[in-house]
Amino acid sequence: MRESPSKDPHSRMDLGDVTQHNVKLLRVVNKFVFPVVYHDKFYKDVLEAGELAKLAFYNDVVVGAVCCRVDHVAEDNSKKLYIMTLGCLAPYRRLGIGSMMLRHVLDLVEKDGRFDSVFLHVQVSNESAIAFYKRFGFDIVETNEKYYKRIEPADAHVLEKKIDNTKRIQKEDVNGKCED
Numbered sequence: 372m373r374e375s376p377s378k379d380p381h382s383r384m385d386l387g388d389v390t391q392h393n394v395k396l397l398r399v400v401n402k403f404v405f406p407v408v409y410h411d412k413f414y415k416d417v418l419e420a421g422e423l424a425k426l427a428f429y430n431d432v433v434v435g436a437v438c439c440r441v442d443h444v445a446e447d448n449s450k451k452l453y454i455m456t457l458g459c460l461a462p463y464r465r466l467g468i469g470s471m472m473l474r475h476v477l478d479l480v481e482k483d484g485r486f487d488s489v490f491l492h493v494q495v496s497n498e499s500a501i502a503f504y505k506r507f508g509f510d511i512v513e514t515n516e517k518y519y520k521r522i523e524p525a526d527a528h529v530l531e532k533k534i535d536n537t538k539r540i541q542k543e544d545v546n547g548k549c550e551d
């Protein structure tokens with residue numbers, strides 16, 4: 372019988388690029404993980420997303436994925452990172468794979484230094500995702516009624532983590548330029 376994966380110190384977790392050769396695996400992960408169907412346009416855009424879209428591997432097997440996009444706020448010329456999907460296949464949860472994907476996203480945002488926040492929608496009933504994001508400093512900032520068209524409950528929380536860019540600004544002041 373196949374043993375369920377565990378936090379074995381010999382197991383390996385890493386992230387890899389989404390390419391035209393493996394985008395079908397992203398479709399499979401999303402199909403198993405999310406109740407929402409993502410269409411061809413989503414996968415076409417993801418192929419252009421660079422570091423904002425990643426597959427998660429557990430011992431070289433694809434078990435999760437994260438896909439984000441940049442939202443520009445016209446009023447104040449700021450930008451926010453929107454997590455469109457971040458998910459892990461059920462047998463591979465609670466092993467740190469979700470954390471690895473979210474840390475990747477937060478690292479990108481921190482390095483960029485010009486994002487105001489990272490945000491996403493979560494079905495109000497999705498307690499595990501809410502607990503997961505709260506652990507990383509996200510707060511529920513809004514609840515959108517009837518956000519989802521074809522799933523129940525239809526209401527979604529907006530979870531958001533504000534980004535403090537002052538540390539980076541102070542670093543730039545000291546060094547006279549950015550480091551990366």
Ligand SMILES: CC(C)(COP(=O)(O)OP(=O)(O)OC[C@H]1O[C@@H](n2cnc3c(N)ncnc32)[C@H](O)[C@@H]1OP(=O)(O)O)[C@@H](O)C(=O)NCCC(=O)NCCS
Nearest residue numbers: 456457458459464465466467468469470499500502503506
């Ligand atoms: C949310 C999700 C991505 C978490 O992935 P994961 O790989 O299990 O997360 P991690 O193992 O990194 O968990 C990190 C911490 O988050 C919290 N957490 C994660 N799942 C939890 C759960 N079911 N209940 C309570 N806390 C939870 C815990 O504090 C956990 O640390 P611990 O295991 O040491 O207690 C995963 O449950 C998932 O894919 N859900 C379906 C898709 C989804 O809802 N995505 C969110 C919307 S984009």
